[in-house]
Amino acid sequence: MKTTATFAMGELLYHNALASEEDVRGFKMEGEAVLSFPLGRMRMENLLDPKLGQQSNFVFWCPEEFPDNIAITWEFWPIREPGLCVFFFAARGAGGEDLFDDNLQLRQGPYDHYHHGDINAYHISYFRRKYESERSFQLCNLRKSYGFHLVAQGADPIPTVADAQGPYQIKVVKWGREIHFFINDLPIFQWEDDGETFGQVLKGGKVGFRQMAPLIAEYANLRVHRVEKS
16 A cells, blocks of 8 residues: 555535534435434434345435545444445536436436446445444445446444444545545545546546445534645
């Protein structure tokens, strides 16, 4: 692994406390979920029975369009296992359309709508506790879509719910071809997209949170800053 680059936080482009229903007005839910704010932070859980498999999972999109060269941060608390979290970023239609363009295919939560539909995105899966194999050897994964291309991995330092304290500060830095992922400022992985092996480098676009049932988790203080590399 290369030495992690240093990034200086610049202008704050967006801040959402995720503390109330009013804060997420305008967000877009794909699939069915229950949102609540019992502790002044956004709690998400599935509405549908986990026995339905992928149908019970969901994605919650922030409506803002962001530029490239940014750092995205949020606070995370795991509440109930099993399950899995995914964060999408640089998400757009495959032809460069806005993610919510009416001409794009309907997305309702199943994973293949996001990696083999008509959108492009990078996505990081973390707190992967859905399956026994994930719980016994805990990793964070970076994938690129279109496709299901696993491009980077790193150890997940977040403990199981029984021992989790929280909040855990999650940070994604997207700098041109480079992607860096941190938890509590600990570097987890970094990757440079060559723009050829799995298609062109993705820039700009929207961000969103995905959960796999029956996970319950909480989120707060979604922030997006411009960054400068040093």
